[in-house]
Structures are given as C-alpha cells and as structure tokens.
Amino acid sequence: MMRKGPSVYSWIILRVTNPTIRDMFMQPQNMLRVKEALMSKLAGDIFGSTQIWRAPRMFKAIYYAISLGNLRRSFAG
DSSP states (O other): OTTHHHHHHHHHHHHTTSHHHHHHHHSSOOGGGHHHHHHHHHTTOTTOOSTTTTHHHHHHHHHHHHHHHTHHHHHHO
16 A cells, blocks of 8 residues: 555656646646546545546556657657
8 A cells, every 4th residue: 555655656756847748738628537637646646536547547648649749859858
C-alpha cells in the first residue's frame, strides 16, 4: 500500500515539464474526462475511490499518442 502512492505520482512528476502535458491542458476539450481524473489523482485519490479511475489510463494513452505525433519536440522537452 505504501509503494503505490509514489508510483502513481512518479509518472506525472517525470513528465510535467514536457510540452505535451502543457498542450493537453491548454486545449479546451476534456475528452473522456481525463483532465478531471488527473486532477483527482493529484488531489490525493491514489486508490481509485472515484468513478473516473479508468480515465488516468486514457490520459496516458492520449499523452503517448500526442508525444509520438510530436516526437522531436517531446525529446527536446
């Protein structure tokens, strides 16, 4: 239980300075409620007690898709 907390946040911490994350948050859309899910996770819901727990997985999938589309910029970030 104690190991799950840091592993949940480490993915975000390692990528927070990447331009892809900034671009995702600057878009007005909130497709599949991924922004809401990420905010829930940052607020401390690391054990998935809300109904939107699947959305962080979608956030990661969208992040990787955008990163692949902007590969040069992602590596530079």
